[in-house]
Amino acid sequence: EAEVAQSPRYKITEKSQAVAFWCDPISGHATLYWYRQILGQGPELLVQFQDESVVDDSQLPKDRFSAERLKGVDSTLKIQPAELGDSAMYLCASSSNVVYFNEQFFGPGTRLTVL
Amino acid sequence: GEDVEQSLFLSVREGDSSVINCTYTDSSSTYLYWYKQEPGAGLQLLTYIFSNMDMKQDQRLTVLLNKKDKHLSLRIADTQTGDSAIYFCAESGGYSSASKIIFGSGTRLSIRP
Numbered sequence: 001e002a003e004v005a006q007s008p009r010y011k012i013t014e015k016s017q018a019v020a021f022w023c024d025p026i027s028g029h030a031t032l033y034w035y036r037q038i039l040g041q042g043p044e045l046l047v048q049f050q051d052e053s054v055v056d057d058s059q060l061p062k063d064r065f066s067a068e069r070l071k072g073v074d075s076t077l078k079i080q081p082a083e084l085g086d087s088a089m090y091l092c093a094s095s096s097n098v099v100y101f102n103e104q105f106f107g108p109g110t111r112l113t114v115l
Numbered sequence: 116g117e118d119v120e121q122s123l124f125l126s127v128r129e130g131d132s133s134v135i136n137c138t139y140t141d142s143s144s145t146y147l148y149w150y151k152q153e154p155g156a157g158l159q160l161l162t163y164i165f166s167n168m169d170m171k172q173d174q175r176l177t178v179l180l181n182k183k184d185k186h187l188s189l190r191i192a193d194t195q196t197g198d199s200a201i202y203f204c205a206e207s208g209g210y211s212s213a214s215k216i217i218f219g220s221g222t223r224l225s226i227r228p
Contacts, residue, residue, distance in 0.1 A: 004157070040123075040220065040221075041220050041221070042119070042203050042205070042218030042219050042220050042221055043158065043203075043218050044218075045215055045216070048215075056215065091157055091158070093157075093158075102207075102214065103160055104160070104216065106157030106158040106159070107157050108155070108156055108157050109156075109157050
């Protein structure tokens, strides 16, 4: 069964360091999402791609966060510099462009701890 | 802005029914969802309901929607230990990939023997 892949699964870093997360969506899925899930809360959308284009990054802290999906397939989310408040689970999801219903398929996430 | 609220915890005895409740504020919500998150895993879509429906049943799951009160519930019949997880209520204003999904904070379901 096709799945969304993410790596690494866990990342511990010190504040002011740079971190990067990688996501490989389900093959053929044109839409890719990055979410941040703070402990005890639901996921919050950071950025949404349609193929290689950003369609929504209104909640992305652009002074320190960047995201790219250069070939419209896999994607990288970067934080530089990391801050203590960035500790969270970072989830990637993908969906196809079917007309009837948009089901988002989630990866297992990357748990980031900033010390 | 849009908001989705749910209680944080629910404890039920194995074999009983679990009912998880949710309220939302966006009257233009088109789809309402229930997602399940097991420890260390991503979210899995359990079921969804279109806003013009009152009820949807899928095996042990029953979803009830009261659009007037903006209240959504998920009933799990014959709750098993494998149902222990966090359950997220969510809504979106449309069905296309461009429609943002707003999630609640999740209800942690624990099962007593």
